[in-house]
Amino acid sequence: MENHIQKAADILSHTERLLVLTGAGISTSAGIPDFRGDKGIYTLGTVSEDIFDLRAFRDDPKRFWEFGKKFIFTMEKAAPTPMHRFIKKLEIRMETTVVTQNIDGIHEKAGSTDVIELHGSFSSLTCLSCGKTYAYKGKQDQIMETNSPICECGGALKPDIVFFGEPVQDLKKAFKKAADADTMMIIGSSLTVYPASLLPSYFKGKMIVVNKGPVSGITITDLFLDIEADRAAIELSKILFPGEEI
Ligand SMILES: [Zn+2]
Incomplete structure (x- = not known):
């Protein structure tokens, strides 16, 4: 070597x-954590594999954010x-x-x-209804409290991570x-x-x-x-x- x-x-x-x-x-x-390694979050069954699926997110953003806020917290504190x-x-x-x-x-x-x-990255969020973007930091309290960050138009906010069903x-x-x-x-x-x-x-x-x-x-x-x-x-x-x- x-x-x-x-x-x-x-x-x-x-x-x-x-x-x-x-x-x-x-x-x-x-x-x-990785996704499909020995201790990956899919391998261990921590989350279901459709957690980053765009259609699943549209159906139930709260389901994503319950997991997503913990995942983002881990990423934020990583050195x-x-x-x-x-x-x-x-x-x-x-x-x-x-x-x-x-x-x-x-x-x-x-x-x-x-x-x-x-x-993509979790540092910004985009409204699925009107396309307006927000810094993650500005919406962090809302995410922690409600599991459901929303745009001023009322639309659901999705992190700018590329989900399955979206182009890289x-x-x-x-x-x-x-x-x-x-x-x-x-x-x-x-x-x-x-x-x-x-x-x-x-x-x-x-x-x-x-x-x-x-x-x-x-x-x-x-x-x-x-x-x-x-x-x-x-x-x-x-x-x-x-x-x-x-
Ligand atoms: Zn909006």
Whole structure:
């Protein structure tokens, strides 16, 4: 594995434009549960799989918000992991774009400046009737008290997380960034979820994959680090930023 870490560090030290694709595996050590992992919220049956279904939300927003407010609370208090901080730090050395499947907002919290959130974010809410948007913070009390935030028009407010039945966001921008990058790093994703799974096909440079467990669609020319994201961050940081805290 040391050999792989060194190779990854060599690739990164010759990179000008980096695209990082992150999935749930980067945030589990921050306390954010994933969906279908061993302790995932679907696997454990914490919520039913239609909780992020648009039609189910329209039928009964309260049902979503009972779960959603706890989930958002967990995301709000989560701190960046060593890997989130490492990705931010790479901006010193190269142009770095983060494309994430996560909705936890932790890349922004870590200070990353170019983040594409394919599945949206909980930081704003949109009215399903008139389309007006609100900051989550301004509606937080109403959510906690009533499980039913509403717009001034009376319509139900939905968090700007991409639900099943809605298109993902900024996909074209993500594909363009992939096409322009000379290195891609995939972190904490098994690449099974569309459309993030398509991203590597738009890319022709060097690929580094960091994921504990198998990843679909990678080839033998890709550098695969089968380790936890934080361990990779700490080891890579020792080489790329010697003597510095991560
Ligand atoms: Zn409205």
